[in-house]
Amino acid sequence: MTGLIMKDILVMRKTLTSYLFIMVLYAVMALLDIFNFGFIITFVQVMLMVLPITAFAYDEQAKWDRYAMSLPLGRSKVVGARYLFVLVLALCTFSLALFGIAIIYLLQQEDLVEMLLTLMVSASIGLLVPAIILPLNYKLGAERARPYLYTVIFIPVIVVVLLSKLNLLDLSALNALEALSPAFIIGGAALLPLVGLAALFISYLISCRVAAGKEY
Amino acid sequence: MTNCIEIKGLCKSYGDFALKNIDLTLPGGSILGLIGENGAGKTTTIKCILNLIHRDAGEISLLGYDNVREEQLAKQDIGLVLDECFFHDTLRPLDVGKILAPAYREWDQKLFRDYLGKFGLPEKKLIKEFSRGMKMKLSLSAALAHRPKLLILDEATAGLDPVVRDEILDEFLGLIQDEDHAILMSSHIISDLEKVADYIAYIHQGEVVLSDAKDNILDSYGRVGCTAAQLESIDPRDVLRTRRGTFGCEALVKDRSAFARKYPMLLVERTTLEDIMLFVGKGEDK
Numbered sequence: 001m002t003g004l005i006m007k008d009i010l011v012m013r014k015t016l017t018s019y020l021f022i023m024v025l026y027a028v029m030a031l032l033d034i035f036n037f038g039f040i041i042t043f044v045q046v047m048l049m050v051l052p053i054t055a056f057a058y059d060e061q062a063k064w065d066r067y068a069m070s071l072p073l074g075r076s077k078v079v080g081a082r083y084l085f086v087l088v089l090a091l092c093t094f095s096l097a098l099f100g101i102a103i104i105y106l107l108q109q110e111d112l113v114e115m116l117l118t119l120m121v122s123a124s125i126g127l128l129v130p131a132i133i134l135p136l137n138y139k140l141g142a143e144r145a146r147p148y149l150y151t152v153i154f155i156p157v158i159v160v161v162l163l164s165k166l167n168l169l170d171l172s173a174l175n176a177l178e179a180l181s182p183a184f185i186i187g188g189a190a191l192l193p194l195v196g197l198a199a200l201f202i203s204y205l206i207s208c209r210v211a212a213g214k215e216y
Numbered sequence: 217m218t219n220c221i222e223i224k225g226l227c228k229s230y231g232d233f234a235l236k237n238i239d240l241t242l243p244g245g246s247i248l249g250l251i252g253e254n255g256a257g258k259t260t261t262i263k264c265i266l267n268l269i270h271r272d273a274g275e276i277s278l279l280g281y282d283n284v285r286e287e288q289l290a291k292q293d294i295g296l297v298l299d300e301c302f303f304h305d306t307l308r309p310l311d312v313g314k315i316l317a318p319a320y321r322e323w324d325q326k327l328f329r330d331y332l333g334k335f336g337l338p339e340k341k342l343i344k345e346f347s348r349g350m351k352m353k354l355s356l357s358a359a360l361a362h363r364p365k366l367l368i369l370d371e372a373t374a375g376l377d378p379v380v381r382d383e384i385l386d387e388f389l390g391l392i393q394d395e396d397h398a399i400l401m402s403s404h405i406i407s408d409l410e411k412v413a414d415y416i417a418y419i420h421q422g423e424v425v426l427s428d429a430k431d432n433i434l435d436s437y438g439r440v441g442c443t444a445a446q447l448e449s450i451d452p453r454d455v456l457r458t459r460r461g462t463f464g465c466e467a468l469v470k471d472r473s474a475f476a477r478k479y480p481m482l483l484v485e486r487t488t489l490e491d492i493m494l495f496v497g498k499g500e501d502k
Contacts, residue, residue: 071319
């Protein structure tokens with residue numbers, strides 16, 4: 001299984017290096033106060049959500065699946081390797097973002113709670129989106145699953161924007177957050193990525209079922 | 217001597233195409249050549265062997281293991297080269313070693329690099345810059361580096377020049393010197409199979425129409441060249457297939473010497489696997 005994760009990293013080493021470069025560039029911009037940190041974290045998460053789909057597209061191009069399923073690993077391990085790749089990516093961005101937050105906090109004394117909250121929420125989205133997209137990739141293939149990625153990302157955004165425009169969204173409940181202690185907020189927010197992880201696990205089980213029924 | 221592959225009653229239906237009751241046996245220390253037209257069912261059979269597709273009926277045992285229940289155990293000792301190179305263009309040969317090493321208990325990185333050297337493959341060149349021959353040699357190096365007992369090749373020599381093919385065939389012959397090792401090889405290049413195969417199985421429209429030792433086939437089958445009138449005079453039970461052309465007729469017979477004794481006035485010659493394929497594929501029953 002480690003070999004397959006290694007494969008994803010090796011196949012996309014150029015893409016990953018350029019992403020890393022962009023992340024460092026953005027971190028510098030955040031430090032110089034050119035960009036808002038929350039925006040950058042969310043942007044990087046979206047970029048990373050696209051990576052697993054790119055991995056599927058590369059595999060499809062090389063017809064890799066047929067070969068991978070012929071290896072002495074079993075279908076669930078081949079599927080598991082892709083999920084671990086997603087987790088590795090999520091963990092890397094999460095750690096880098098945490099590191100960035102620490103530096104910004106030390107240098108600029110910005111609101112730590114807000115930054116951590118943004119990170120937790122975007123990390124959860126970063127886990128939830130692949131949880132929906134990965135089984136679709138196994139079921140439909142990379143090309144046919146790609147539109148769903150945009151649907152999954154943009155439809156909730158459009159719905160929220162529309163609701164708020166029509167004054168149907170009651171955001172006053174969020175004001176109650178201000179009354180809570182920072183420790184309580186961060187503690188609660190830390191549970192969000194756990195929900196993302198649980199969703200990813202359920203998604204893995206679904207993908208295993210899809211892969212088990214598939215013919216290669 | 218153990219059988220490396222045993223297939224009994226294999227059936228797989230796709231609606232418009234079906235594999236019907238395939239029985240095949242590959243004894244250790246030998247090469248089985250799978251021949252047949254495009255779409256005859258060779259690749260489908262290989263996919264069933266590798267459990268890439270779900271069979272409808274039948275049993276397959278690989279190196280004594282059931283190919284579904286004990287799939288991982290069986291695949292540890294199988295090397296695979298399919299008709300395409302499945303490695304991504306952005307990888308390099310050394311990357312392939314890193315990817316496959318954790319999958320096989322017996323992976324030998326040194327042996328892998330030895331094969332790369334032997335086949336003249338640059339270790340750090342991108343695969344997208346490789347020619348088709350180089351890609352096949354890379355696939356073969358990857359398939360041999362864990363010292364497999366069973367090698368499965370699906371059209372692996374297609375599109376290669378005769379020099380490269382000969383080099384690869386030599387490698388195969390070396391591998392089966394060990395009685396525990398065997399090779400299943402599907403190919404359109406009949407001359408390759410005539411050179412190295414011990415057994416031949418001919419799949420036609422999803423059925424095995426001929427399965428025997430290659431020498432038995434070549435020693436006993438015969439081709440009769442005759443006129444239409446002469447063909448009419450032959451007992452239909454004595455010929456398998458016939459072909460009628462503008463300049464004469466031909467017939468395929470199963471027992472060349474028996475036919476020559478019964479019809480001394482007709483000339484019966486040795487035949488080739490390619491001829492047999494043409495008789496079955498394009499000929500007709502008498």
